[in-house]
Every structure is written in structure tokens, then in C-alpha cells.
Amino acid sequence: MMNETKQILQDSDASTLAPLPPSATTPRRGGLGSISWDVVWERYGIATILVLLWVVAYFNVNYFGNVDNFAEVLRQSSFVGIAAVGMTYVILMGAFDLSVVSTLGLCAWLAVTLASKHQLGLALTLPLLVGIGIGMLNGTMVAYLRIPAFIVTLAMQFLIRGYTFIVAGGDNALYAGKEYTSLGTGFIAGVPTPFIIFIIVAVVGAVVLRNTPFGRYIYAAGSNAQAAQVAGVPVKRTLFWGFVVVGGCTALAAVLLGARLYTAGPGLEPGFELNVIAAVVLGGTRLSGGRGSLIGTFAAAILFTTLSNVLNLLSIDPFVQQVVTGSVLLIALSVEGVRSRLAERLNRG
Amino acid sequence: MRFPKLNKLLIIGATAGMLALSGCGASTAASSGGGGPKTIGFSVYDMQYGYFQTMEKGTHAAATAAGYNYKLFDEKSSESNMVSGTQDLLNQGISALIISPFQPGALGPIVDAAHAKKIPVVVDDIGGGSSNYDAIVISDNANGGKLAADEMDKELKAAGKTGKKVASITCEPSAVYAARRNVGFDAEITTLGYTVVSEVSGHSKQEEGYKDTQDILNAHPDIVGIFSCNDPMAVGAAQALKDAGKSGAKDVIVVGFNGDQIALDAIKNGQMAATVQQQPDKMGAMTVDLATKLINKTAITFDNPGAREIYVPVNLITKANLPTS
Numbered sequence: 001m002m003n004e005t006k007q008i009l010q011d012s013d014a015s016t017l018a019p020l021p022p023s024a025t026t027p028r029r030g031g032l033g034s035i036s037w038d039v040v041w042e043r044y045g046i047a048t049i050l051v052l053l054w055v056v057a058y059f060n061v062n063y064f065g066n067v068d069n070f071a072e073v074l075r076q077s078s079f080v081g082i083a084a085v086g087m088t089y090v091i092l093m094g095a096f097d098l099s100v101v102s103t104l105g106l107c108a109w110l111a112v113t114l115a116s117k118h119q120l121g122l123a124l125t126l127p128l129l130v131g132i133g134i135g136m137l138n139g140t141m142v143a144y145l146r147i148p149a150f151i152v153t154l155a156m157q158f159l160i161r162g163y164t165f166i167v168a169g170g171d172n173a174l175y176a177g178k179e180y181t182s183l184g185t186g187f188i189a190g191v192p193t194p195f196i197i198f199i200i201v202a203v204v205g206a207v208v209l210r211n212t213p214f215g216r217y218i219y220a221a222g223s224n225a226q227a228a229q230v231a232g233v234p235v236k237r238t239l240f241w242g243f244v245v246v247g248g249c250t251a252l253a254a255v256l257l258g259a260r261l262y263t264a265g266p267g268l269e270p271g272f273e274l275n276v277i278a279a280v281v282l283g284g285t286r287l288s289g290g291r292g293s294l295i296g297t298f299a300a301a302i303l304f305t306t307l308s309n310v311l312n313l314l315s316i317d318p319f320v321q322q323v324v325t326g327s328v329l330l331i332a333l334s335v336e337g338v339r340s341r342l343a344e345r346l347n348r349g
Numbered sequence: 350m351r352f353p354k355l356n357k358l359l360i361i362g363a364t365a366g367m368l369a370l371s372g373c374g375a376s377t378a379a380s381s382g383g384g385g386p387k388t389i390g391f392s393v394y395d396m397q398y399g400y401f402q403t404m405e406k407g408t409h410a411a412a413t414a415a416g417y418n419y420k421l422f423d424e425k426s427s428e429s430n431m432v433s434g435t436q437d438l439l440n441q442g443i444s445a446l447i448i449s450p451f452q453p454g455a456l457g458p459i460v461d462a463a464h465a466k467k468i469p470v471v472v473d474d475i476g477g478g479s480s481n482y483d484a485i486v487i488s489d490n491a492n493g494g495k496l497a498a499d500e501m502d503k504e505l506k507a508a509g510k511t512g513k514k515v516a517s518i519t520c521e522p523s524a525v526y527a528a529r530r531n532v533g534f535d536a537e538i539t540t541l542g543y544t545v546v547s548e549v550s551g552h553s554k555q556e557e558g559y560k561d562t563q564d565i566l567n568a569h570p571d572i573v574g575i576f577s578c579n580d581p582m583a584v585g586a587a588q589a590l591k592d593a594g595k596s597g598a599k600d601v602i603v604v605g606f607n608g609d610q611i612a613l614d615a616i617k618n619g620q621m622a623a624t625v626q627q628q629p630d631k632m633g634a635m636t637v638d639l640a641t642k643l644i645n646k647t648a649i650t651f652d653n654p655g656a657r658e659i660y661v662p663v664n665l666i667t668k669a670n671l672p673t674s
Contacts, residue, residue, distance in 0.1 A: 062441070063440055063441045063442065066440055068439075068440045069437070069440040069441075072433070072436050072437065072440060076433045076436075079429070171523070172428075172452060172454045174454045174457075174478070174479065176457045176479070181457075181458065184458075185458055185461070185462075257429065260429075260432065260458065261428055261429065261432050261452075261454075261455045261457075261458060262454065262455060262457035262458050263428065263452060263454030263455045263457070263478075265452075265454075268428065268429070269427060269428075269429050270426075270427060309437055312422060312434055312437040312438075313437065313441065315420055315421065318396055318422075318423035318425065319396075
């Protein structure tokens with residue numbers, strides 16, 4: 001699924017890799033110093049909308065500002081959010097991973113099962129290794145065997161789910177021991193534990209993406225794989241490791257979700273893969289790759305949870321909720337499309 | 350890479366903002382103990398199913414009639430939704446929580462969170478997991494099995510049949526409440542002088558009910574009655590009888606359980622004799638009644654105190670009293 005269109009390296013995030021055409025580095029109309037408002041919007045637009053939604057909801061929706069409710073929103077956003085950090089890595093390279101839903105089920109089931117056997121150390125580590133292993137399999141098939149990511153990860157979704165049903169015997173694992181469940185339900189200094197882990201994952205993810213060669217390779221490979229290859233970027237290896245990152249992040253989310261629910265089974269969270277991809281895309285990362293940022297993903301994951309929380313608090317009919325969520329996604333992405341086309345035209349003119 | 354500082358500032362700012370908002374929000378939280386009407390929250394399994402729509406109607410009507418405000422959450426058949434959405438209910442100052450859990454195992458965190466806020470939890474059907482719920486409402490399954498046995502005996506006598514061999518098809522072994530239907534049936538039919546010559550599991554599936562019945566007919570061609578733990582399997586049994594040239598309403602008396610539309614149709618068409626209908630609307634009303642008792646700290650008389658179970662009566666449906674729809 002590598003994006004092979006002949007797109008020049010005009011993306012600002014690839015600026016450290018190759019000399020750019022002058023238009024990309026000179027400030028545009030309305031720019032402030034070296035900041036281009038286009039890029040500011042791309043990165044912080046969703047975060048801004050999120051904060052606006054909070055402010056509006058805070059004053060207009062009963063119980064929204066309640067400390068318990070707010071903590072719950074942050075907690076709920078963490079599971080999709082942590083997986084979405086990993087997903088951002090592969091989507092930046094124009095690929096995606098549909099197998100995360102089954103990886104989540106397998107790893108969460110494994111974590112709860114091991115915790116229930118009082119193997120806490122294994123419960124926290126083995127699922128991560130399994131997630132990383134699944135990522136390696138996906139990465140090998142997509143990057144080195146050149147099978148499209150859609151096919152590979154869809155097949156893996158079925159395969160892993162089936163496998164989990166077989167080993168789990170169709171039953172959910174159950175465990176309510178505090179030493180494990182506090183990871184999902186607890187607080188550290190008043191902040192929900194999963195959210196603290198989400199912040200750490202997002203910050204580490206952002207630092208790696210921005211300050212390491214791996215991160216720069218990702219943007220370069222996503223902008224134009226052929227050009228990146230010519231420039232010496234190890235495109236295949238970068239893609240491979242991208243899938244490893246999604247696998248690992250998903251497994252981490254799974255360990256926490258199992259602790260949140262006290263239970264996990266093969267059928268955990270239907271539609272999880274699409275929620276994760278939706279968070280990344282709403283966060284401003286292009287499905288075609290090359291452009292996007294983790295701050296967007298971070299904010300979008302919280303935005304989705306906030307939205308469903310607000311709709312719950314307003315007692316909106318469950319079917320209407322689905323319509324609203326779908327509409328928001330559609331409107332956000334249409335506006336984004338129109339905006340970027342306008343920006344392109346303005347820049348040219 | 351042009352403004353990493355701004356980036357970091359925004360992350361810090363946003364996080365601080367969230368915490369600040371959540372901090373000052375505490376003062377605006379409404380208390381549940383105020384003078385206004387109390388609120389009951391209901392977390393429903395999945396509103397796509399008719400059974401739960403009926404349950405929801407019963408719950409809503411009873412809550413309104415008792416003067417409560419009412420809040421609904423739809424779990425949409427997801428354990429993660431179930432936990433997060435029910436948590437949203439708990440954070441809205443409800444006085445009691447009623448829940449028909451999609452995944453009984455995930456009741457643990459919900460009951461823990463509710464009890465931390467001193468909110469009682471009434472479970473409606475499905476199961477209580479191993480959680481510490483305050484009460485659980487289920488159909489009177491054992492009595493339903495007894496009703497089925499009595500009806501089978503009545504119809505056999507009316508038809509002048511003298512055979513005494515009957516079969517009992519069970520749901521999956523993990524469905525512990527449903528298993529009580531077969532236990533109730535077996536006990537009563539034995540008392541009435543019959544012998545249960547075959548008890549097999551159809552795993553709640555129509556096609557397995559069909560196959561099981563074929564096997565039963567091969568082993569016991571003189572069978573006179575079949576009781577099935579649910580309606581899909583009963584309809585499967587009736588189909589197998591039809592394919593063997595027999596009628597599930599005359600030659601072999603087939604009685605199902607649930608009151609599903611397919612069974613009502615089969616009874617109407619003379620393919621099976623009867624079914625035992627559950628009453629999810631009455632179960633809903635019962636949960637509201639229990640919630641009131643728990644809020645007011647009135648004692649509850651349980652049908653099974655060990656597991657805090659309350660039973661709701663079931664109805665026998667035959668061709669004579671088919672609901673007109």
C-alpha cells in the first residue's frame with residue numbers, strides 16, 4: 001500500500017531530509033515568523049476543536065465538568081488512543097493495520113488469563129511480545145513480500161481471532177484482582193492510570209517521530225517511497241518497524257483494557273480497528289501518507305470519546321449517536337479536503 | 350521540526366487545561382440526594398433486539414410511573430461500551446443502576462464503581478458474573494419447565510396417546526439459568542409418569558435441534574413428546590418431525606421456550622404445540638421495584654437468597670391463547 005504517486009517532497013516534516021523547493025520554506029501570507037498557519041492548523045486544528053468542545057460542553061452539558069466524568073473521558077480515550085499512536089506510524093507510510101482488533105482480543109485475553117493465574121509479571125510482558133511478534137509478521141509480509149497491507153492485515157484479523165477462539169475455547173477470561181485491575185481502573189495523582197500511560201506513549205512516539213532517523217524515514221517513505229529509496233532511506237525496513245510499533249502499542253492497550261474490564265475474550269471490541277484508524281485520520285494524518293502528527297492523533301482520540309460521552313450525557317438515542325459520530329467524521333474530513341485544496345490554490349496564486 | 354517548543358507547550362497546556370477543568374468542575378456536580386426526583390439509570394444489552402426493546406419499555410414505564418427520572422444507555426453488544434457507558438450513567442447522579450449486561454464478566458468494574466458511590470445495582474437477566482450485585486431478576490425457568498411438562502401431559506391425554514417416552518433438548522452447558530428449564534421439565538414429567546429417554550444439548554441452535562431430533566427419532570421411534578430449552582431448537586425439532594412425516598403438534602408434542610416469533614408462527618401453523626413465553630417487560634418493571642427497595646433500604650425477599658435471585662413468572666402459549674400480532 002505504499003504511496004507511489006509522483007509527489008515532490010514538499011511536506012514540511014520532511015524538510016530535514018532533502019532540500020525543498022523555496023515555496024515550501026518561505027512563510028506564507030499571514031505567517032508569523034517561520035510558522036505557516038497552514039501547518040499550525042494541520043497540527044493543532046483538532047486540538048483546538050477539542051478544547052472548544054470542552055468549553056461548550058462544560059457550560060452546557062450537565063455533569064460534563066464533574067471530575068469523575070472528566071476522568072472517565074480521559075480513561076476511555078486511552079485504549080483507542082494508545083493503539084492509534086502506533087497506527088499513526090503506518091498510516092504516515094500510506095499503509096494501515098486492520099488486524100489490531102484481533103491483536104487486542106488475543107493480548108487482552110492472554111493478560112487476563114495470566115493475571116488470573118497470579119503470573120502478573122508474565123501478564124504484563126508476554127502480551128507485549130505477542131503484539132510485537134504479530135507486528136513483525138505483518139511487517140514482513142507487507143514490506144518484504146510486498147503483499148498489500150489491506151490483504152495481509154485483514155487476513156491476519158481473521159486468523160488471529162480464530163486462533164484466539166480456539167485457545168480461549170470461546171470463553172472470556174475473568175480476573176478481578178486489584179494488583180492487575182488497578183492498571184485499568186486506578187489513578188496516579190488523581191489522573192487515570194491508562195491516561196498517564198497514553199500521554200507517555202504519545203510523547204515518546206512524537207519524540208521518535210520528530211527527532212530520530214526512524215521518524216524522518218517514515219515521513220520520507222510516506223511522502224514518496226521511490227524518492228526516499230533513491231535518497232538512501234531504508235524504506236522496507238522502516239515499514240517493517242512501523243508495523244512492529246502498531247503491534248506493540250495495541251498489545252499495551254490490550255493489557256490495560258483487560259484490567260479496565262476485569263475480563264477479555266476473542267470477541268473484544270468489534271470495530272476497534274476502524275475506531276483507531278478514524279482517530280488517526282481525524283487527527284489530520286493523510287491516509288495517503290507523508291503528512292500528519294501525533295498531537296493530532298492524541299487530540300482526535302480524546303475528541304471521539306468526548307463526543308460519545310457528551311451524547312451519552314445528553315441521553316441522545318443510541319441510533320442517533322451513530323449518525324452524529326459518522327457525520328462528524330465526514331464533515332471534519334470534507335472540510336479538511338476543501339481547506340487543503342484552497343490552501344494549495346492560494347499558495348500557487 | 351519548525352516549532353517543537355510550541356508543540357510541547359500545547360501538550361502541557363492541554364493537559365493542564367483538562368485537569369483544571371476537571372478540578373473546578375467538581376463544584377458544579379449535582380448531588381443525587383437532593384429534593385428533586387431521583388434518577389434511575391438503565392444500561393441495556395442491545396436495543397437492536399426485540400426482547401430488549403420490550404424489556405426497555407417495561408423498565409422505562411415502571412420508572413416513570415414510580416416518579417423517577419430515567420436515563421438509558423445502549424451497550425450495543427460490546428463489553429467495552431458496556432463498562433464505559435454505564436460508568437457515564439454512574440457519573441450522572443443516578444440513585445440506582447439497572448443493567449442487562451452484554452458480558453456478565455465485565456460487571457465487576459461496574460459494580461465496584463457503583464458501590465464506591467453507594468449506588469445499588471440490579472441485574473436484569475443474562476447473568477451476574479462473579480460480581481457483587483445487589484439483586485438479579487430472571488425468568489422463573491424451573492416453573493416454565495414444569496408448565497411445559499403439564500401442557501405436554503394434557504395434550505397427550507387429550508389425544509388419547511399412551512406412550513410414555515419423552516426427550517429433553519438442552520441449551521449450551523454454560524447457560525446455567527436456561528438449564529433450569531430442563532431440570533424443571535424433567536422433574537415434573539417424571540412425576541406425571543413419563544420417562545425422559547433422551548437428554549441432549551442442541552447448543553441453542555436451530556440446526557442442532559433438527560439433527561438431535563433426527564437422532565432421537567432413530568433411537569426411539571415411539572417418542573411422544575419433546576421439550577426444548579429454547580424456541581429455535583424447538584422449531585428445528587418440529588421441522589425434523591415434519592420431514593419424518595410426523596406433526597410436532599399431534600404425533601409428537603413439541604414444546605419450546607422463549608415466545609420467539611418463529612415459534613408463534615410454528616404454533617399457528619400447527620407444526621408445534623406450545624412455548625413458554627418470557628416476559629421481559631415484567632422483568633423490567635420488577636427491576637425498578639427492586640431498585641426502589643434498595644434505595645429505601647427496604648428488605649427484599651429473594652426467591653434464591655444465596656445468589657440474590659428474584660424470579661418473574663412465565664406464560665404458557667398454545668394455539669388457544671396465541672397473541673394476535
